[in-house]
Structure formats: structure tokens, C-alpha cells
Amino acid sequence: MNTLLSHAVKKTTKIKNTALFLSTALLFCTSTLTLAQELDIKVTNLTQGIHFTPILIAAHDGDTQLFKSGEMASSQLQMMAEGGDISGLSTMLTSADKVENPAMGLLAPTMSTSTMLSTTDGNMYLSLVAMMLPTNDGFIGLNRWKIPTEAGTYSFTVNAYDAGTEANDEMITGGGAPGAAGIPAAPGMNAGTGGTGVTMTESNAYVHIHRGSLGDDNLTAGKSDLDNTVHRWLNPVARITVTVN
Amino acid sequence: MISINKKLALTALSTLMLSACGGSSSSSKVMMPEMPDPMFTQSYQVTVTNLTYAQPMSPMALVLHNEGQLWTVGETASVALENLAESGDNSAVLAESIVLSGQGGAGLLMPGMSEVVDVSYTFTDVNNAPKMLSLATMLVNTNDAFTGINALAVNNLSVGESISLTTSSYDSGTEKNSELMATIPGPAGGGTGEGFNAERNDTDKVAMHSGIVSVDDGLMVSILTQAHRFDNPTLAVMVTRTE
Numbered sequence: 001m002n003t004l005l006s007h008a009v010k011k012t013t014k015i016k017n018t019a020l021f022l023s024t025a026l027l028f029c030t031s032t033l034t035l036a037q038e039l040d041i042k043v044t045n046l047t048q049g050i051h052f053t054p055i056l057i058a059a060h061d062g063d064t065q066l067f068k069s070g071e072m073a074s075s076q077l078q079m080m081a082e083g084g085d086i087s088g089l090s091t092m093l094t095s096a097d098k099v100e101n102p103a104m105g106l107l108a109p110t111m112s113t114s115t116m117l118s119t120t121d122g123n124m125y126l127s128l129v130a131m132m133l134p135t136n137d138g139f140i141g142l143n144r145w146k147i148p149t150e151a152g153t154y155s156f157t158v159n160a161y162d163a164g165t166e167a168n169d170e171m172i173t174g175g176g177a178p179g180a181a182g183i184p185a186a187p188g189m190n191a192g193t194g195g196t197g198v199t200m201t202e203s204n205a206y207v208h209i210h211r212g213s214l215g216d217d218n219l220t221a222g223k224s225d226l227d228n229t230v231h232r233w234l235n236p237v238a239r240i241t242v243t244v245n
Numbered sequence: 246m247i248s249i250n251k252k253l254a255l256t257a258l259s260t261l262m263l264s265a266c267g268g269s270s271s272s273s274k275v276m277m278p279e280m281p282d283p284m285f286t287q288s289y290q291v292t293v294t295n296l297t298y299a300q301p302m303s304p305m306a307l308v309l310h311n312e313g314q315l316w317t318v319g320e321t322a323s324v325a326l327e328n329l330a331e332s333g334d335n336s337a338v339l340a341e342s343i344v345l346s347g348q349g350g351a352g353l354l355m356p357g358m359s360e361v362v363d364v365s366y367t368f369t370d371v372n373n374a375p376k377m378l379s380l381a382t383m384l385v386n387t388n389d390a391f392t393g394i395n396a397l398a399v400n401n402l403s404v405g406e407s408i409s410l411t412t413s414s415y416d417s418g419t420e421k422n423s424e425l426m427a428t429i430p431g432p433a434g435g436g437t438g439e440g441f442n443a444e445r446n447d448t449d450k451v452a453m454h455s456g457i458v459s460v461d462d463g464l465m466v467s468i469l470t471q472a473h474r475f476d477n478p479t480l481a482v483m484v485t486r487t488e
Contacts, residue, residue: 044318044319046318046452046453047452047453047455048416048418048448048452048453048454048455049448049455109448109450109452110318110319110418110448110450110451110452111319112319214462214463215458215463216463217458217463217464217465217466228458228462228463228464229421229422229423229424229455229458229464230455231455232455232456232458233453233455233456234413234414234453234454234455234456234476234477235477236413236453236477237453239318
């Protein structure tokens with residue numbers, strides 16, 4: 001009886017040791033996986049009347065930020081927010097893993113685009129930006145989302161920001177260059193002309209949540225070239241679905 | 246490895262025991278009385294609060310289902326959803342083919358008010374347990390705005406557990422947001438506004454709603470006022486599994 005018992009105890013210890021070894025090995029595997037990840041990323045434009053210009057998606061380290069709320073926009077952010085040009089921001093991202101323009105152009109209202117992103121060691125945060133048209137300097141922004149280490153599908157929404165670099169005059173002038181007044185274009189071809197301008201000043205020069213467009217109900221006159229039943233939005237404006245493989 | 250083998254053996258044994266308890270096996274030497282198929286019931290209690298200032302919600306459609314969605318952003322609205330979003334009539338949504346069990350709201354849910362609605366589903370095969378819960382209701386002082394829950398996973402909810410969330414508002418894309426008196430079925434339209442109309446004169450894709458403009462904010466032809474404006478979220482919802 002005694003030997004039988006001690007035999008059983010020995011066996012249990014052996015199992016425990018094996019289990020310990022296995023779990024350590026498993027832990028090691030998992031921690032290796034967290035360093036480099038394979039992500040599937042889907043971006044959905046939730047709005048009814050706003051187009052997104054080329055999207056920039058980046059996985060980066062903890063020190064990188066594409067934009068900071070409450071601080072002045074970088075010149076690269078301004079290029080993106082006023083004209084949809086992501087090349088400046090992309091150049092800034094030297095050590096990041098990135099996807100440029102997954103939708104191959106504009107992402108129309110309610111449409112989705114999907115892409116894959118392989119991240120490398122240390123690039124544990126996800127950020128995403130794209131200009132909103134027709135706006136003066138509105139953009140969708142995801143800032144420093146911690147990429148989960150656990151495999152699974154994660155879905156969340158993002159809001160509309162104002163870069164604070166241009167007055168929201170709501171006039172479609174073709175002005176997309178940094179510092180040029182006006183909205184570059186209304187891709188839905190449903191905007192007006194002849195607006196006198198909603199405002200000529202931008203007193204909040206910091207990146208902030210966009211207050212939304214005003215628009216008006218006169219397509220040939222009024223203050224705004226935007227249509228108030230078409231070009232407004234409420235937050236959130238985009239849904240991001242990330243699958244960690 | 247040993248422990249895994251032991252576990253396997255245990256699983257196999259319990260499977261055997263379970264199948265032996267099945268009751269309908271005729272080869273069993275010991276005669277067992279015929280047992281009816283076991284019945285399972287899952288019940289959910291849903292508390293809905295209208296968070297808006299002056300948008301009554303139409304009688305809600307609350308449904309349990311195992312597949313599909315009541316709506317998808319970027320796709321056309323079903324005729325059932327169009328009915329709900331344009332006129333507030335929940336009957337077609339409750340009768341959708343994916344619905345295992347559905348329950349309608351008692352009536353209009355006024356701003357600031359809450360309503361508790363229960364929904365249950367009884368089934369014999371454990372694999373048929375309801376996995377998803379959806380809810381839809383119209384903001385009646387609009388052309389075709391609705392809000393709700395789209396295929397919330399409830400299969401991991403234990404009895405007594407709750408999920409609380411808030412909902413955003415959507416546009417069914419089936420009726421232009423003219424805000425004209427004749428097109429608003431809610432009290433703001435004077436009670437004579439049109440509800441459902443099969444014609445689709447908007448984008449014909451479900452999107453998030455851009456909010457109403459109103460006569461006070463620059464849409465001169467609008468029957469709606471500043472009071473009918475809304476922001477997200479529009480509902481607070483608590484889903485509790487009760488059985």
C-alpha cells in the first residue's frame with residue numbers, strides 16, 4: 001500500500017513537471033508571437049455622404065504618434081487633412097510597418113476596404129488616418145491603439161477630427177495644398193456653388209474633435225457649398241475591425 | 246501525456262454514460278420508460294431607455310436568432326427593415342426568416358422613458374440554442390432613422406449575467422431626408438405624415454445617420470425643429486439572461 005502510494009505520488013510529480021515544462025514552452029511561444037503579428041484590418045466608412053481619401057495604416061512603437069489631440073498639427077498631418085496627401089506622414093514612419101492607400105483611392109460612403117499588415121518586433125500600436133471629403137481639414141483618426149496579443153477579432157469605431165489648420169469655410173475651391181483655403185472636391189458630385197463662406201477664421205489651431213459641417217439648403221448661394229441634408233455626419237464615422245491571427 | 250490520456254479516457258467514458266442515459270436505445274437490456282426529448286429554454290430580459298430629447302421610438306422589434314443580421318452598413322435595407330425605418334411598423338422584422346423568437350414592444354417609447362421586454366426561445370437540440378440578439382426601433386420624427394442592436398453575441402451569457410451598451414442611429418437609405426411634413430410619420434409631422442413607401446429615393450444603402458437638420462438650423466422646408474435634433478447614442482440597453 002505504501003509503495004503503491006509513493007509510486008502514485010511520484011507519477012503525479014512527473015506529470016506536474018511535464019506540465020510545467022509544457023506551459024513554460026507555451027508561454028515562450030506566446031511571448032515570441034507578440035513581437036511580430038499578422039493582422040487583417042478592415043475599415044468601413046460609416047457615413048452616408050462623406051468620402052475618405054487614401055488611408056494610411058501604421059503599426060508603430062510607443063513613441064510614434066500620427067497626431068496628438070490638443071496639440072498643433074505637424075505639417076505632414078496638415079498635408080493629409082487638407083489635401084488627402086499621406087506621403088509626408090508615411091515618410092515620417094521610418095521604423096513602422098505600414099499600409100498606404102488600401103482602398104486604391106477613395107473609400108466611398110458605407111464602403112469597406114480590407115488589408116493585411118505584418119508587424120515587426122516592438123511595433124505594438126496601431127494608428128490610422130484619412131481625410132474626409134468634402135471638408136476643409138477633417139480626418140478620421142485612430143491614435144495609438146494597443147494591438148492585443150491574444151488572437152481574435154476586435155471591432156471598434158473612430159471619430160472625426162479637425163486638424164485645426166484651416167478655416168472651415170465650406171467652399172469648394174479645389175484648394176488642397178497646405179495653407180490654401182477651401183475644400184479640394186466633393187467626390188459625390190452633390191455639392192453646390194456660390195457659397196459666401198461659413199467662417200474665415202480657425203481660432204482653435206489644435207487638433208480637436210470636428211464640430212461637424214453646417215451646410216445649407218441652397219446649392220447656388222448661401223454660406224456653404226455643402227448640402228445640409230447630405231454632407232453632415234454624427235460620430236462615429238468609421239468602424240475598424242482587426243483580426244489578430 | 247499521461248494526464249491527457251486520462252482525460253481522453255474520462256471524456257470517452259462520460260460520453261458513453263451520456264449516450265446510455267439517452268433513454269431511447271432499444272438494445273438496452275434493462276427496460277427504461279420512454280423519455281420525451283429534453284426541452285431547453287433560454288430567456289432574456291432587455292431594458293431599453295430612450296436617451297433622446299424629443300424622438301419617440303416606435304414599438305421595438307426584439308429578436309433571437311442564430312444567423313444573419315437585421316442590417317449591414319453598405320448593403321441595401323431589407324423590405325422589413327425599410328418598413329420599420331420609414332413607418333415604425335415592426336411586424337415584418339419580427340417575421341423575418343432568421344428569427345427564432347421575437348417580441349414586440351408595448352408601444353411608443355417616449356424620450357426619457359424605459360421599457361422592459363422579455364424574449365424566450367425553447368428548443369430540444371442543444372446546438373439550436375440562440376446565439377444572437379437583435380433589436381430595432383424607429384426614431385419616429387425622422388424620414389427613415391432607426392437604432393438598435395445588430396446581432397449581439399449572447400451565447401456566452403450565463404443566467405443572471407448582463408451586457409450593457411448604448412446604440413448609435415442608422416439611416417436605412419430608403420427615403421431621402423427631406424424632413425418635409427408629409428414624410429414624417431411621428432407627431433412632428435402632425436400625425437398625417439407618410440410612413441412606408443416602396444420607392445427608394447435615397448442612397449439605398451444602410452449608413453450611420455447624419456442627424457436631422459431642422460428648420461432652426463438651416464433647412465427652411467423642414468417641419469422638424471431644434472428639439473428633434475439628436476446625437477449618438479440614442480438608446481441605453483441592458484440585456485440580462487434570465488433563464
